[in-house]
Amino acid sequence: MSRKASKARSITSRDVAALAGVSLMTVSRTLRTPDLVSPATRQRVEMAARELNYVPDLAAGSLSSQRSGHVAVLLPSLRHAGFLRTVDGLSDTLREHGYHLLIGDCYYSVEQQRELLRMLLGRRPEAIVLISGLDSPAAQELLERAAIPVIETWHWPDKPRNRVVGFSQVEVGRSMSESLIAMGHTRIGFLGALGAFDPNGEQRRQGHLAALRNAGLRDDIQSSVGKAPMAIEDGVKGAAQLLDRYPEMQALACASDMTALGVLHECRRRAISVPDQLAIAGFGDFDFARYLQPSLTSVRLPSYRIGQQAAELIIATINGETPPPPSHCNLGFELIHRQSTGHDEQFEAYSSNAPDALPTRGVLPHDE
Amino acid sequence: MSRKASKARSITSRDVAALAGVSLMTVSRTLRTPDLVSPATRQRVEMAARELNYVPDLAAGSLSSQRSGHVAVLLPSLRHAGFLRTVDGLSDTLREHGYHLLIGDCYYSVEQQRELLRMLLGRRPEAIVLISGLDSPAAQELLERAAIPVIETWHWPDKPRNRVVGFSQVEVGRSMSESLIAMGHTRIGFLGALGAFDPNGEQRRQGHLAALRNAGLRDDIQSSVGKAPMAIEDGVKGAAQLLDRYPEMQALACASDMTALGVLHECRRRAISVPDQLAIAGFGDFDFARYLQPSLTSVRLPSYRIGQQAAELIIATINGETPPPPSHCNLGFELIHRQSTGHDEQFEAYSSNAPDALPTRGVLPHDE
DNA sequence: GTATGCGATGATAGCGTTAACACCATTGAT
């Protein structure tokens, strides 16, 4: 029953120094730059540290060294599977280089975004990654004053302020609809969060519209239900709306696989056969897409790679290896054709660096 | 083209103080305890702060005040939808009370868990939440020495070391299988990550086995494929194995909805009808579960509430309102019966505080 | 008019760490 009820002050390097019989600095050196310490002393300090279960106070370290050792990421939602993978890519790569990731999830709210940004900057990150753009001018200004490297991802602005890693949202929208047109469909709809706050979805819609106009097809079949991130139920409602209003619709491009799943559901309820009566395409190639009945045509995104690439750029910048000119880093994407548009599984890769090159085609490798 | 190329030192409270013509302390007070500052001064300081885009250095603040203002959470995977919701619950509730959440994702790796814990403790969190247990004794010791409140979630140990928030994993496994037995099935299998590292899954399996034994049924139909977190493909492979080996199997309880989806897929491939030839149950009630074909029987968990509740306990503890005796906080769970076990959608709630009470039954509210 | 209290502000001393430099042996070169 030995319970130390004392308000335990935590162990500091001073305690370790005392136990090892050395100075504070030697403790710090042993942990940070062991090579500068003689083997004998080093061992003594290490033992003392282990003995006391010493955990250095990182805040104090950051303050003193003026290097926080972390990178912040600001994103609209962790629920979004793609963003989550980007976070994984960031986290993994940064960890390898000794950096830690601070995650700021602003739940698709502009106000929270600004406040969260302040909080993140308060931790003095050495760089910041934006997933999907920064929306308030106030936030923009905060970021500029912070004077740290900024990498934008997922968002694909025409003229980038900072370095950008991702893929062209417009091109995704365009190529998917071109693909549907090539299948012979002429009355093609789009289901996304139209009015709502989702610049990426809007860009894909623009691509979609461009494809229809280029082919001289009508472009009025759209619906806006819900807001980003689109949930399954939004797909159900959107599908209901579109099917009521445009019974002639032959194909439908959706804002995400979630939405598409809702559409599939509604089609089943109405006994509308997919893909015979309606072809359906999603976006994001979620885990479940290929296992649905029918399996879902979608767009596979380089989500993890985006994070990895962003982290690599950051490390390079911090190490001063790269000049920081704003630039696009296009990682491309793949259309995955499946049963919901009447195909066996096969992909069509829109590569990164050759926007005008013909897409590569092939059968999907069975190990995803 | 005015570019400040200078290695910009960031704005400190000193700069704000100078601009506002007051002392450092007044700046600090204005931001932290505005009531103690006269309205005139306050306004002057606030204007100066805004003018300079001042963002206080939180590390310095923490160091000085000895209160970091954050809480850490250590979890096995952010990919797990339930854990993610718990994180949301934590984050939301803590934010309301002015705390921030540090997320540590250890990817189901014991080594990473220990290292990550060190790193988190290095930021001197005022409390720590464990999602799904702590696995190495070294980590246990670190935690004890840290002398901060610890809340365990999801994990449901028999004799808790700390406060625990969640639900009984054993009971989930037991009641699901009892439910399958009540439907008349006698040859019931279990598909989870058996050998692998997943104490929660193991507890559910124990509950499942208990149910079978109580009913005098055989309990040998199991398979272990993959490891936590179980992916869809693991479900496919596991189903293949079980169907080959136990063609007489009538019902199958799965480790997660992901796994169950894989099983559904394999059944479709083999033209095995669900639920007529095989009843299938998942775990977690993922978003897609009710929209599958057939819709998937599953277990709905209080994922968000777990986070919320844990955060509330933490706040209370920090404020010294509650004595910290180890205790269980059981939030219960619900069985959601759907087509994959031959039902229309309806639920069966296993409530929190009355383990022996009969479960509540009803029709699922259409708004989830 | 002195005492008392209070509201507003400032001065000072840390918080736990590391950067920078100082110091002291020891070594090797001359």
Add this chain to the structure above:
DNA sequence: ATCAATGGTGTTAACGCTATCATCGCATAC
């Protein structure tokens, strides 16, 4: 023998903030 170079260690002064106490008016009480 003398000097410089070197490796190992300690000393000091920050880093940017806040806790604490001191100070200074000014109002109210007797």
